[in-house]
Amino acid sequence: xxxxxxxxxxxxxxxxxxxxxxxxxxxxxxxxxxxxxxxxxxxxxxxxxxxxxxxxxxxxxxxxxxxxxxxxxxxxxxxxxxxxxxxxxxxxxxxxxxxxxxxxxxxx
Numbered sequence: 001x002x003x004x005x006x007x008x009x010x011x012x013x014x015x016x017x018x019x020x021x022x023x024x025x026x027x028x029x030x031x032x033x034x035x036x037x038x039x040x041x042x043x044x045x046x047x048x049x050x051x052x053x054x055x056x057x058x059x060x061x062x063x064x065x066x067x068x069x070x071x072x073x074x075x076x077x078x079x080x081x082x083x084x085x086x087x088x089x090x091x092x093x094x095x096x097x098x099x100x101x102x103x104x105x106x107x108x
Contacts, residue, residue, distance in 0.1 A: 019063055024048065025056050026088060032066060033085040036078035 001009070020026060024046070031037065031045055043053045057077055060066045065084055066077045079085060 016063070019059070019065075020088070022056070024052070025060060028053070028056060028060065029065070029079070029085055029088055032077060032079050033082070036069075036076045038074040038076050040074070042077070 043050045
């Protein structure tokens with residue numbers, strides 16, 4: 001990979017990390033990792049207004065994180081690439097380990 005390609009990849013990575021710096025989008029990622037869902041289902045499961053969910057899904061679709069399909073009047077969303085969720089799971093595991101280390105230092 002050329003130096004220019006590496007720089008571009010770092011920029012894309014940073015942009016993705018900024019995009020994922022939203023707790024609701026991370027929650028949606030985990031929910032959609034279970035199964036595809038329509039906006040109404042996501043809004044109900046998350047206890048968030050439908051327009052808010054739709055706005056996040058539009059951003060996620062623009063970034064290529066989710067794909068959609070229409071079935072009658074409903075639009076169903078699913079993850080475009082399961083590796084995105086795997087990366088978030090790995091980050092969560094690292095944060096849990098860090099929290100456990102902090103608790104051990106305070107308690108020990």
